[in-house]
Amino acid sequence: MQLVLVELINGKCKKTALEAVAFAAKMGETTALALGTASADTLQALGAYGIGKVLHINNEKLNQVYSKAYTKAIAAAATHVGADTVILSHNSTGRMVAPRVAVRMEAALFAGVNELPGNDTIRKAVFSGKAFADLQMSTGKKVISLNPNSYKAVAGTGTASVESFSVDFADSDFDYAITGVEDEAGGHVPLPEAEIVVSGGRGLKGPEHWGIVEDLAKALGAATACSRPVADIGWRPHHEHVGQTGITIKPTLYIAVGISGAIQHLAGVNQSKVIVVINKDPEAPFFKAADYGIVGDAFEVLPRITEAVKKLHAGA
Amino acid sequence: MKLLVCISKVPDTTAKVAFTDGNTRYNENGVQFIINPYDEWYALVRALELKETLGGSVTVINVGKADNEQIIRKALALGADDAVRIDMDPADAWQVASQIAQYAKGGGFDIIFTGKETIDYNGGIVGGMLAELLDLPYVALAAKLDVDGTQLNIAQEMEGVKQLIKVSMPCVVSAQKGMAEARIPNMRGILASKSKPVQVIPASGDAAKSPVKVFVMPAEKQGCKMISAENPEELVQLLHNEAKVI
Numbered sequence: 001m002q003l004v005l006v007e008l009i010n011g012k013c014k015k016t017a018l019e020a021v022a023f024a025a026k027m028g029e030t031t032a033l034a035l036g037t038a039s040a041d042t043l044q045a046l047g048a049y050g051i052g053k054v055l056h057i058n059n060e061k062l063n064q065v066y067s068k069a070y071t072k073a074i075a076a077a078a079t080h081v082g083a084d085t086v087i088l089s090h091n092s093t094g095r096m097v098a099p100r101v102a103v104r105m106e107a108a109l110f111a112g113v114n115e116l117p118g119n120d121t122i123r124k125a126v127f128s129g130k131a132f133a134d135l136q137m138s139t140g141k142k143v144i145s146l147n148p149n150s151y152k153a154v155a156g157t158g159t160a161s162v163e164s165f166s167v168d169f170a171d172s173d174f175d176y177a178i179t180g181v182e183d184e185a186g187g188h189v190p191l192p193e194a195e196i197v198v199s200g201g202r203g204l205k206g207p208e209h210w211g212i213v214e215d216l217a218k219a220l221g222a223a224t225a226c227s228r229p230v231a232d233i234g235w236r237p238h239h240e241h242v243g244q245t246g247i248t249i250k251p252t253l254y255i256a257v258g259i260s261g262a263i264q265h266l267a268g269v270n271q272s273k274v275i276v277v278i279n280k281d282p283e284a285p286f287f288k289a290a291d292y293g294i295v296g297d298a299f300e301v302l303p304r305i306t307e308a309v310k311k312l313h314a315g316a
Numbered sequence: 317m318k319l320l321v322c323i324s325k326v327p328d329t330t331a332k333v334a335f336t337d338g339n340t341r342y343n344e345n346g347v348q349f350i351i352n353p354y355d356e357w358y359a360l361v362r363a364l365e366l367k368e369t370l371g372g373s374v375t376v377i378n379v380g381k382a383d384n385e386q387i388i389r390k391a392l393a394l395g396a397d398d399a400v401r402i403d404m405d406p407a408d409a410w411q412v413a414s415q416i417a418q419y420a421k422g423g424g425f426d427i428i429f430t431g432k433e434t435i436d437y438n439g440g441i442v443g444g445m446l447a448e449l450l451d452l453p454y455v456a457l458a459a460k461l462d463v464d465g466t467q468l469n470i471a472q473e474m475e476g477v478k479q480l481i482k483v484s485m486p487c488v489v490s491a492q493k494g495m496a497e498a499r500i501p502n503m504r505g506i507l508a509s510k511s512k513p514v515q516v517i518p519a520s521g522d523a524a525k526s527p528v529k530v531f532v533m534p535a536e537k538q539g540c541k542m543i544s545a546e547n548p549e550e551l552v553q554l555l556h557n558e559a560k561v562i
């Protein structure tokens with residue numbers, strides 16, 4: 001038996017949670033564990049992603065992540081259903097919780113995996129996406145965290161049964177206080193979860209020119225990102241910085257505008273399915289990593305692309 | 317304050333990624349190694365800043381063989397007081413964490429810093445495992461950290477959200493961009509580093525649980541299809557009809 005963690009946000013399942021559920025169900029028989037507030041309908045709907053039962057700890061304190069409390073809940077639920085494998089997302093929650101769970105359950109941890117396991121191995125990206133490693137997987141207990149945007153959650157049919165579950169938490173399980181939460185994405189899809197990302201570099205010459213990037217992003221329903229120098233000089237917020245020392249993303253479409261394509265930048269984006277590069281320099285290294293390229297001035301090309309996208313969507 | 321900073325050795329960010337021994341080992345030939353940027357630029361520098369303003373000591377610890385001395389000396393040149401090297405070539409993050417936990421247990425450290433992740437293995441594991449092994453609070457992905465008496469105020473950067481945390485020491489913190497600005501060692505630091513103590517401890521114990529079996533290079537890109545800047549609308553058609561991503 002396997003156990004998959006379902007993360008909730010505002011009473012709904014996170015997109016990454018659905019990915020983890022679908023991935024787990026594909027691997028084998030799975031029970032889900034939902035932590036925090038959610039309606040029975042929301043949790044029953046998880047049946048469409050291939051699971052039969054959801055354990056629910058309906059405790060509003062768990063709407064926020066406390067690594068020790070989450071660890072206790074996951075370990076207790078795993079014991080309850082007899083799970084030897086725990087699956088969760090390799091997002092901030094997974095980073096905070098998975099290592100603790102692995103130690104507590106005396107399990108092997110496979111963090112940031114990209115694919116379903118093979119015979120006795122499981123694949124993860126290493127060297128910032130420049131290579132993969134197949135990790136040896138023995139038959140014992142395991143904790144697996146799945147990279148966002150690595151496995152597509154496709155809804156089928158089915159309804160899961162929901163069972164209320166409880167754990168005796170001690171005050172010491174909440175071993176830090178969360179004193180504030182600022183929403184930086186402003187209600188948009190968070191960058192690591194975005195399917196499409198439009199990204200700008202120093203070629204855009206200044207923050208006042210970001211309108212053309214934002215317009216295209218808006219037309220595509222995309223998130224925006226930037227290169228490191230752009231965040232360092234303060235043209236864009238730090239959380240948009242992608243690359244080796246920023247965040248790693250894996251969208252289906254990455255559009256790079258006025259970015260040269262330095263190796264440290266590529267490290268954060270080279271796992272994107274399709275890469276489009278728009279750069280006025282035909283020698284820009286980014287073209288070597290691209291699927292589609294336009295050699296041209298971003299200020300002329302981008303607004304025309306945005307118009308064409310709007311037309312496409314209007315016609316569709 | 318007594319601070320411990322976990323540092324790992326990684327290939328320089330521009331190093332070529334290639335493998336040897338039937339793709340089971342990273343090819344170190346001609347590769348320049350550095351301290352993992354998250355460990356050096358953010359964790360170590362912030363620890364040094366805290367020491368400079370509040371007093372105390374900064375110890376760096378590395379799990380690795382003797383050729384890791386070079387990065388350990390760099391950390392000492394930047395201002396760490398002393399260093400510990402646990403003498404083994406770890407095969408996974410669990411081995412690293414279990415070794416460091418044994419050293420840190422009862423060591424009286426107020427904050428144990430790790431980086432957000434190593435840029436070669438990209439695990440992001442060691443900090444959380446250390447916290448569990450030592451039964452300490454764990455604050456991952458810290459982008460800002462200030463001391464407030466016996467507590468820390470930390471800003472975590474997560475997916476599109478900044479979260480503010482108040483946590484008591486001792487605790488484990490993983491550092492990322494924003495926590496400090498990278499420093500360059502000066503001549504005095506480099507000279508002083510030569511006489512600073514590096515304690516070498518033999519490895520003991522735990523076997524790896526998730527070692528790498530084989531490395532695989534990604535498939536080469538098929539080549540870039542160029543679209544004329546005179547007709548950028550064609551890009552939208554191709555993304556829609558050919559790549560089917562919009």
Ligand SMILES: Cc1cc2nc3c(=O)[nH]c(=O)nc-3n(C[C@H](O)[C@H](O)[C@H](O)COP(=O)(O)OP(=O)(O)OC[C@H]3O[C@@H](n4cnc5c(N)ncnc54)[C@H](O)[C@@H]3O)c2cc1C
Nearest residue numbers: 201202203227228243244245258259260264265280281298
């Ligand atoms: C250890 C280390 C870690 C690093 N980590 C990162 C990282 O995580 N992420 C990251 O991004 N960088 C990182 N860097 C920096 C990286 O090496 C590059 O310096 C950086 O990515 C360059 O940013 P850029 O492409 O925006 O700017 P530039 O290199 O200045 O490129 C600007 C591009 O815009 C083009 N351009 C100019 N005008 C126009 C126009 N009108 N229309 C279209 N194109 C135009 C130019 O031809 C050029 O190619 C790191 C560096 C080091 C040493």
Ligand SMILES: Nc1ncnc2c1ncn2[C@@H]1O[C@H](COP(=O)(O)O)[C@@H](O)[C@H]1O
Nearest residue numbers: 322324379430431433434439440441442
């Ligand atoms: N061999 C090592 N020695 C000391 N610290 C390490 C070592 N490997 C990893 N770390 C620390 O653990 C952090 C996360 O590493 P990882 O879990 O491997 O991504 C790094 O940023 C370091 O701070």
